[in-house]
Amino acid sequence: MAIIIKSDKEIEIMRAAGRIVAKAHKLIEENVRPGITTLELDKIAYDYIIGQGAIPSFKGYQTHESGPKYPGSICASVNEQVIHGVPNNKKLLTGDIISVDIGAYLNGFHGDAARTYAVGEVDDEAKKLIRVTRESFFEAIKFAKAGNHLHKLGEVIQQYVESNGFSVVRDFVGHGVGKDLHEDPQIPHYKQLTRGPKLRKGMTIAVEPMVNMGDYEVDFSDDGWTITTLDGSLSAHYENTILITDNEAEILTRCDDDE
Secondary structure (H helix, E strand, C coil), X not given: CCCCCCCHHHHHHXXXXXXXXXXXXXXXXXXXXXXXXXXXXXXXXXXXXXXXXXXXXXXXXXXXXXXXXXXXXXXXXXXXXXXXXXXXXXXXXXXXXXXXXXXXEECCEEEEEEXXXXXXXXXXXXXXXXXXXXXXXXXXXXXXXCCCECHHHHHHHHHHHHHCCCEECCCCCEEECCCCCCEEEEECCCCCCCCCCECCCCCEEEECCEEXXXXXXXXXXXXXXXXXXXXXXXXXXXXXXXXXXXXXXXXXXXXXXXX
């Protein structure tokens, strides 16, 4: 495992990339509504990211050389879609939930963040799913500081999510972020048998709980990208790129006016 510690200059670039991601999410949040398509949301994010002098991290991304290139600028995963939903012309409906994952590549470094949004009025259980997924992230990063062990984060996420009656996806994990969109270390969001590596000042990682209303098992779609819940239950996703410091972790993918 080769965990890369970032310099002060590199961290400044990542802050800038992170702000672009955060502001792109603000635009998506303002535009999510019944009747809009995920392809239209994709264009909104694309235009903003390009307009800031950055490049959408996901567009053209490949997991391996022989695999398909990702066609969208964002991942737009609706209802039972967990992650990597491909933008299309299907209109969102009142009561849907949509998880949007956005990355921006600026001056050699990436920012990466995901949010789940309600489309119009959604039922109370869907609201709870979105809220608990977000809260599990913030519960975990209380322990994200230099000297603590990485796998504590996943343990905290699992405990919080399961105490609220939901499940944590096992097949996909968080990751380091930097010059590459996916770097070491991998970050499971559930308890491990080991404590994992110690967190060090200057590490930049993406913590991204993926939480299902039903069982944690997932299915792989024929498009080569979209991941869905195996039981058809709703799924939510929350992610930020964070910087490890000696004290509280710094969230790099947030706007100055974020809570």
